[in-house]
Amino acid sequence: MAKTTITVDGRAHEVAATPDTPLLYVLREELSLNGPKFGCGLAQCGTCTVLVDGRAVRSCVTPVSAVKGAVRTLDGLAAGGKPHPVQAAFIAEEAAQCGYCANGWIMSSIAMLEKNPKATDAQIREQLSGLKCRCGTHMAILRAVRRAAAQMA
Amino acid sequence: MKMNRRKFLKSSGSLVVGVSASGAIQSLIAGDALAQGVSFPDPSPERLDTWVSVARDGQVTAFFGKVDMGLGLETAIAQIVAEELDMPVDRVSIVAGDTLLTANQGGASASSGIRAGAIPLRNAAAEARRVLALAGAERLGVAANAVGTANGEVFVLADPSKRIGYGQILDGKPLGTNVKWNKEMGTPLNVTGEAKPKSVADYKVVGQPVARRDIPAKMLGTTDYLTNVRLPGMLHARILRPPVGAAVPVSFDAASIASIAGARVVHKKDLLAVVAEREWDAVRAARMLKVEWTNPEMNWPGTEGVYDHIRSAPAVASNGESAFAGKRVYDETPTYKALAGAARVLTADYECPFQSHARIAPSVGVADVKPGSAVIYADTQKPHFVRLGIAKLLELPADKVRVMWKPGAGSYGRSDADEAPFEAAVLSRELGRPVRVQWTRNEGTAWDPKAPAAVISMKAGLNDKGGIDGWYMRSKGFSGWDVKFTADSPEQTLVGMQLGYKKWDMHNFDVPTETYQFANTVRFWQTVAPLQEKASPMRCAHLRAPQEVQTRFAQECFIDEVAMATGRDPLALRLAACKEPREIDVLKAVTEKAGWNAADTRPRTAKGDVVTGRGLALYNGYGSYAALVVEVEVNRRTGHVWARKVTVAQDSGLVINPASIKAVIEGNVVQGLSRAMCEEVTFDQKTVTSVDWNTYPILDMKDAPEQVDMVVLNRTDKASGGAGEPTLVSITAAVANAIHNATGVRMRRYPFTAARVRAALSA
Numbered sequence: 001m002a003k004t005t006i007t008v009d010g011r012a013h014e015v016a017a018t019p020d021t022p023l024l025y026v027l028r029e030e031l032s033l034n035g036p037k038f039g040c041g042l043a044q045c046g047t048c049t050v051l052v053d054g055r056a057v058r059s060c061v062t063p064v065s066a067v068k069g070a071v072r073t074l075d076g077l078a079a080g081g082k083p084h085p086v087q088a089a090f091i092a093e094e095a096a097q098c099g100y101c102a103n104g105w106i107m108s109s110i111a112m113l114e115k116n117p118k119a120t121d122a123q124i125r126e127q128l129s130g131l132k133c134r135c136g137t138h139m140a141i142l143r144a145v146r147r148a149a150a151q152m153a
Numbered sequence: 154m155k156m157n158r159r160k161f162l163k164s165s166g167s168l169v170v171g172v173s174a175s176g177a178i179q180s181l182i183a184g185d186a187l188a189q190g191v192s193f194p195d196p197s198p199e200r201l202d203t204w205v206s207v208a209r210d211g212q213v214t215a216f217f218g219k220v221d222m223g224l225g226l227e228t229a230i231a232q233i234v235a236e237e238l239d240m241p242v243d244r245v246s247i248v249a250g251d252t253l254l255t256a257n258q259g260g261a262s263a264s265s266g267i268r269a270g271a272i273p274l275r276n277a278a279a280e281a282r283r284v285l286a287l288a289g290a291e292r293l294g295v296a297a298n299a300v301g302t303a304n305g306e307v308f309v310l311a312d313p314s315k316r317i318g319y320g321q322i323l324d325g326k327p328l329g330t331n332v333k334w335n336k337e338m339g340t341p342l343n344v345t346g347e348a349k350p351k352s353v354a355d356y357k358v359v360g361q362p363v364a365r366r367d368i369p370a371k372m373l374g375t376t377d378y379l380t381n382v383r384l385p386g387m388l389h390a391r392i393l394r395p396p397v398g399a400a401v402p403v404s405f406d407a408a409s410i411a412s413i414a415g416a417r418v419v420h421k422k423d424l425l426a427v428v429a430e431r432e433w434d435a436v437r438a439a440r441m442l443k444v445e446w447t448n449p450e451m452n453w454p455g456t457e458g459v460y461d462h463i464r465s466a467p468a469v470a471s472n473g474e475s476a477f478a479g480k481r482v483y484d485e486t487p488t489y490k491a492l493a494g495a496a497r498v499l500t501a502d503y504e505c506p507f508q509s510h511a512r513i514a515p516s517v518g519v520a521d522v523k524p525g526s527a528v529i530y531a532d533t534q535k536p537h538f539v540r541l542g543i544a545k546l547l548e549l550p551a552d553k554v555r556v557m558w559k560p561g562a563g564s565y566g567r568s569d570a571d572e573a574p575f576e577a578a579v580l581s582r583e584l585g586r587p588v589r590v591q592w593t594r595n596e597g598t599a600w601d602p603k604a605p606a607a608v609i610s611m612k613a614g615l616n617d618k619g620g621i622d623g624w625y626m627r628s629k630g631f632s633g634w635d636v637k638f639t640a641d642s643p644e645q646t647l648v649g650m651q652l653g654y655k656k657w658d659m660h661n662f663d664v665p666t667e668t669y670q671f672a673n674t675v676r677f678w679q680t681v682a683p684l685q686e687k688a689s690p691m692r693c694a695h696l697r698a699p700q701e702v703q704t705r706f707a708q709e710c711f712i713d714e715v716a717m718a719t720g721r722d723p724l725a726l727r728l729a730a731c732k733e734p735r736e737i738d739v740l741k742a743v744t745e746k747a748g749w750n751a752a753d754t755r756p757r758t759a760k761g762d763v764v765t766g767r768g769l770a771l772y773n774g775y776g777s778y779a780a781l782v783v784e785v786e787v788n789r790r791t792g793h794v795w796a797r798k799v800t801v802a803q804d805s806g807l808v809i810n811p812a813s814i815k816a817v818i819e820g821n822v823v824q825g826l827s828r829a830m831c832e833e834v835t836f837d838q839k840t841v842t843s844v845d846w847n848t849y850p851i852l853d854m855k856d857a858p859e860q861v862d863m864v865v866l867n868r869t870d871k872a873s874g875g876a877g878e879p880t881l882v883s884i885t886a887a888v889a890n891a892i893h894n895a896t897g898v899r900m901r902r903y904p905f906t907a908a909r910v911r912a913a914l915s916a
């Protein structure tokens with residue numbers, strides 16, 4: 001089977017996967033990561049989101065062979081056990097019920113806030129549009145992102 | 154070999170369990186090494202140690218036979234146990250939903266986690282405190298009445314410096330006491346000891362906004378989710394679904410997937426699955442496999458035809474008829490008489506769509522079936538019942554099956570969560586290896602059990618003074634019980650029916666709890682035959698506030714319609730018609746908070762593209778009372794409706810954790826708005842066409858309210874009611890009432906999609 005090298009959370013990995021294998025399956029199955037999760041496989045929900053060179057990418061529809069940049073995942077965020085400010089804000093606001101969707105919101109918020117830490121409420125709603133939370137924790141998520149923005153700005 | 158709890162715990166040299174103290178519990182939780190023919194007996198509710206256990210280091214573990222679907226239940230239970238034991242809450246761990254470790258408390262159901270599920274734990278913890286105090290007094294060499302308990306220790310009242318910790322008292326031994334069990338299983342299960350639980354006035358931990366303990370791990374990516382279960386040698390499976398609802402597989406072409414190394418097909422009666430060593434290979438095999446399906450004649454009425462279908466289809470059951478032993482429980486004659494004699498009769502039909510749980514992630518199940526025993530991993534709400542169902546399917550005694558509950562995608566009733574674990578069990582038995590079944594998005598939306606579509610007919614007989622002399626409510630729809638709320642037998646699942654188990658034949662809809670008291674009232678339901686008898690994607694089952702979203706939509710809209718027709722303020726009419734003081738209190742609280750103005754309840758006359766309005770609705774159920782005021786913005790050009798501000802007043806009795814209940818109410822508001830504005834399972838003559846998030850949209854972040862205000866009435870004198878559903882039930886009606894206030898247009902069918910509202914506005 002074809003070998004591909006990808007850099008995930010600062011480490012290079014040589015993985016055995018057919019080139020069309022979506023990044024999500026490689027991260028979960030080959031690297032045993034738990035942050036990115038399967039929700040739809042159709043780029044419609046965001047539970048599989050990772051950052052590639054700082055951009056939020058839906059790993060369920062991204063063939064591993066197309067990944068050229070450095071991948072960051074939820075699993076790698078808490079450097080030295082210290083949660084990323086966005087994670088800390090989501091914890092402080094208890095912005096989850098089941099929490100299955102949290103990966104998508106956190107990773108997408110990081111991508112947004114790293115570019116635009118002063119995001120307004122309208123921009124937050126606009127840029128996080130399309131991500132899904134079935135449990136309906138939208139209000140707490142908005143509070144968490146605003147809190148993170150205040151901390152990162 | 155008998156691998157019960159006691160033995161497992163003993164094997165680590167003590168009966169002590171606790172997160173920090175015991176590798177045994179970790180090993181149990183991890184479900185290590187399944188040997189052939191292992192037994193998994195039920196823990197006895199009569200042993201105090203079944204409920205509470207104290208480790209050497211004083212850490213307490215409570216064993217909860219329900220599960221936390223993300224509403225903060227685990228934290229609330231820890232608070233209750235800590236309270237009774239006089240412990241710091243962070244020294245209480247909870248083990249939930251594992252059938253080997255917890256008694257069958259019925260699983261997550263009907264917002265019963267606190268109002269029923271907490272009761273035996275509260276009693277057991279109180280009893281454990283009594284036993285510990287007694288043993289502690291002996292160790293301290295004083296009389297039993299000379300000690301107190303605090304901070305996980307027993308101390309001498311006269312000299313608090315003399316004290317001993319719970320862990321030290323037991324030193325790894327069990328509590329060893331029995332409690333009285335009421336011989337019930339499931340939600341009514343209760344136990345009592347000699348000790349009386351504390352009175353509310355003495356609470357220190359209960360009622361505090363304790364941080365939810367499940368949250369940090371969820372954000373850090375370290376939660377032990379079901380989707381993360383990876384067993385050695387585990388195969389990945391996908392199920393093949395037919396292109397037409399009732400079609401079944403005839404044959405398949407193995408050569409079509411020959412290029413995928415290791416991919417195989419399992420075809421057993423109507424079940425068709427592919428398995429592979431790697432997950433992506435299973436996905437590809439499912440896409441590539443060529444299958445010949447039967448081509449049955451299909452004549453579903455389709456999304457637009459379904460309401461006429463319901464109106465004209467014969468009723469097959471009603472409350473009072475076949476569902477409940479032939480006894481008629483209602484009599485509509487007095488109502489008909491009153492309507493016939495009325496000065497004026499108002500009538501309205503309300504149309505309610507099929508809705509899907511559409512969980513954020515579709516069903517997953519992992520099964521490891523060995524000859525004579527099985528371990529199942531599932532995120533079902535009812536692990537103890539799934540155990541019974543899978544045991545029957547595998548033809549094993551129940552004590553040979555263990556279901557290990559893991560947190561998963563949020564679930565709001567009898568969702569698809571119960572399906573994949575059964576399929577995994579069948580495939581694992583066939584293949585002799587652990588199998589993981591992952592459903593697709595399509596299956597999670599289209600093949601998930603649905604909330605039933607219905608037409609609710611309302612009539613009110615008015616006298617010449619506008620008084621109400623007759624009230625008629627008929628709910629006619631598909632049965633909400635095509636499959637049962639517990640998968641305790643194979644026919645309650647798709648795979649069970651595919652393998653030949655005959656569909657459950659039960660009928661149920663809903664009659665709302667009595668709220669408004671009018672003379673000559675009749676409320677009843679009728680069900681019509683299912684669209685497809687066997688293994689149907691359109692089968693119905695419990696979805697959050699089962700059938701009540703439908704009936705309350707009708708009732709709470711119609712009361713507004715009557716208010717409009719008789720020139721009354723909808724609030725005043727409700728207050729006059731309610732007899733329950735707790736209903737009156739939430740109505741008053743919500744309207745005061747929202748600034749309700751009796752003079753501003755007729756349709757507003759504002760011009761322009763964007764107009765605003767507000768609506769009121771009430772709900773009573775699950776031992777709770779909720780009233781809502783929703784303020785909407787309606788774009789008259791596009792038809793788009795935004796619920797900009799929602800105000801809630803809720804009385805759920807005694808509040809265990811004020812922070813959690815607020816979060817639960819907010820979640821109810823958003824999910825309720827989603828069901829009101831967006832959600833409708835669409836289908837044509839032969840198949841479900843809601844197959845993903847584009848064809849089954851839910852409320853987007855852009856449409857989240859700007860503001861959710863709430864008044865939580867903490868009734869320390871009332872038992873805790875359920876909080877998981879009440880706020881959601883009537884929100885659809887509140888939105889419809891608000892749209893009417895904004896535009897003068899009455900929406901009698903939900904969801905209020907932009908297209909539907911636009912059409913209504915231009916009609």
Ligand code: FES
Nearest residue numbers: 039040045046060
């Ligand atoms: S799983 Fe990738 S977007 Fe849904």
Ligand code: FES
Nearest residue numbers: 097099133134135
């Ligand atoms: S918290 Fe359950 S889907 Fe978002």
